[in-house]
Structures are given as C-alpha cells and as structure tokens.
Amino acid sequence: MDKKFDFNLLAIFLEVYQQRSITLAADALGLTQPGVSAALKRLQQTIGVELFVREGRGISPTNAAIQLANQVSPAYNLVNSALSNLAGFDKQTPRQFLVYVDEPMMNLLQPLVEQDPDMGNCEIEFKMTPTNEDQLLHQLSLQKADLAIDIGQLPSLSYSNELFYREQISVVCRKGHPRIDGIIDKAQFYQEKHITIKVRRSDLSVLDFFTEEVISARKVSCECHSLIAMMALISESDCIGITSSIMAEKYAAKLNLQLIELPFKCKPILHNMMWHKRNEVNPAHVWLREKLNQLIAQST
Numbered sequence: 001m002d003k004k005f006d007f008n009l010l011a012i013f014l015e016v017y018q019q020r021s022i023t024l025a026a027d028a029l030g031l032t033q034p035g036v037s038a039a040l041k042r043l044q045q046t047i048g049v050e051l052f053v054r055e056g057r058g059i060s061p062t063n064a065a066i067q068l069a070n071q072v073s074p075a076y077n078l079v080n081s082a083l084s085n086l087a088g089f090d091k092q093t094p095r096q097f098l099v100y101v102d103e104p105m106m107n108l109l110q111p112l113v114e115q116d117p118d119m120g121n122c123e124i125e126f127k128m129t130p131t132n133e134d135q136l137l138h139q140l141s142l143q144k145a146d147l148a149i150d151i152g153q154l155p156s157l158s159y160s161n162e163l164f165y166r167e168q169i170s171v172v173c174r175k176g177h178p179r180i181d182g183i184i185d186k187a188q189f190y191q192e193k194h195i196t197i198k199v200r201r202s203d204l205s206v207l208d209f210f211t212e213e214v215i216s217a218r219k220v221s222c223e224c225h226s227l228i229a230m231m232a233l234i235s236e237s238d239c240i241g242i243t244s245s246i247m248a249e250k251y252a253a254k255l256n257l258q259l260i261e262l263p264f265k266c267k268p269i270l271h272n273m274m275w276h277k278r279n280e281v282n283p284a285h286v287w288l289r290e291k292l293n294q295l296i297a298q299s300t
Helices: 008-019 022-029 033-047 063-087 103-115 133-141 186-191 206-210 227-234 245-255 283-299
Strands: 052-055 058-061 095-101 122-128 147-151 159-167 169-174 193-197 219-224 241-244 257-260 269-276
Touching (some): 008 022, 008 033, 095 283, 103 147, 103 227, 103 269, 122 283, 159 283, 169 206, 169 245, 193 206, 193 241, 206 241, 219 227, 227 241, 241 245, 269 283
Antiparallel strands (some): 147 269, 169 241
C-alpha cells in the first residue's frame, strides 16, 4: 500500500458506512456528493476491494467493508477521544447535550436539571427514547444524541451500559374506589378492569415485563402510551393500572389516587445509562454522566 495513504478517506468511509447513504454522509461531513463518491472510489482502488453495492435506492456494505469498519472504528474513536481530551471541557463554554430518556426519567430529571445552579452555560435537552432499538443505536452511533437512559441494555459491544436508577412498580386506583381501599389480592386484581401501557422498545405490558409470575388475561378497558395519561384516566374511573414508583409518588396526590402494593412478586425497574464507547473518556461526556449521577443521588 502507498506509504502516503490518505487517512481522511477512512473518516469518509466510516461516515458512509454508518449512514448507509452517500447523500447523508456528504451532508454530515459538509462535502459534496461527488466528493464523497470520489473519495470512496480512491479508497477502493487503494485497497483493491469493493466496499459498497447498490441496494434498492440506497447502498449496502460488502463483507470487506464490514470487516474494515469493525477494525478501523475503534482506533478512529480512540483518536477522537484523545483529541477531545487535549481540548478539555469547560462548563462555562455554551454546550447543549441531548439525552434520550423514558417517561419516569424525564419526569425525575428535567426538574432537577432546571433547578440546578451549577450547570454553567451548559444545557441538557431530554427527548423520549426511540421505540425502535435499531433507531436508538443509530442515533447514538451518529452522535445525534449523547446518551440514553432507559430500561434494558444495548446488546452491542460498542456501547457501555451502567445502572442509573432502581425503582419498583405499584398498583394505582382512585381514592374512594367502591371496592378497593389500600390493599388488593390476586382474585380482586383480575376482577377489576385495567388501563394498561406497553413498555417502550417491547411488546409486553409493564406487568408482563416486570413480574416474576405468569400473568393471566386481564379485563382491559384501554391501552395508553403514556403513564400520565393512564393515571389521569384511572382518576376518573373505577379502573386500576400499573405504574412506576417515580410516577406514582409524583402524581398520586395531584390526581387523587391510591398507591397499592402489587399482589405479585415483581422485579425492580432498572433504568440504565447507555452511551457509545467512543465517548468513554471524552471530558464533556464524562461531565454529563457525572452531573446526571450527582443529580439523581441528591434526589434520593
């Protein structure tokens, strides 16, 4: 291989590999499409293998491209981290972070961040975690988001997973319920109508996801996509529902709800912090993770 190999070609290759699109890669790199295409052609000529093939309206990496990306990407990430470390991080320099969270974490963290006097000129924006795991991986890989906090873990070795917060689940029903007053057994649990909610990034209900017992069919009145919406509906009906302790403790009094222990043996809800390993030692990213951990520690 030519000793004067242009390593810029690898940066362009990795962007195209991640985006699976020359157009999107060109936009991300601030280059023209012909420029990106020419760079890929030069790289293919240099190493003597084809890297991408046409597939529908897009492109797909060859086996050679997959092997090259797997070998080059870790080193490229280390170089970026090293350069970031040299630059350092100053919280007084304006910076906005984007963090994906589930609904309980958004309700817990957003007020803590807004009330924290030690943010400097940094801001943290929270968005709901994508329901599709591939989309979440894609967003973190392309650094469209800095990290995610959600239940479950990311399976790829390219990502770090760290336990962030542990909570329990609880039954809620309205105060003044005609049949429930502070306690519920299994028989009554199945007799009542339920308002259910599915776990994000899963087709299972909250109860099915966290219980350690086999759950029989329930009488379902409706299915929601938001815990707050579910609790609001329960406050105006005789239905019952399952929610997280964070949401229950925050909104029970406001919505005039009872908090009742679940008559099943359940696992705790584990909210994990997840990020791409390229940011493992990045000073700005380390500050973000430490800040969120500090805020969550102060809240308990």
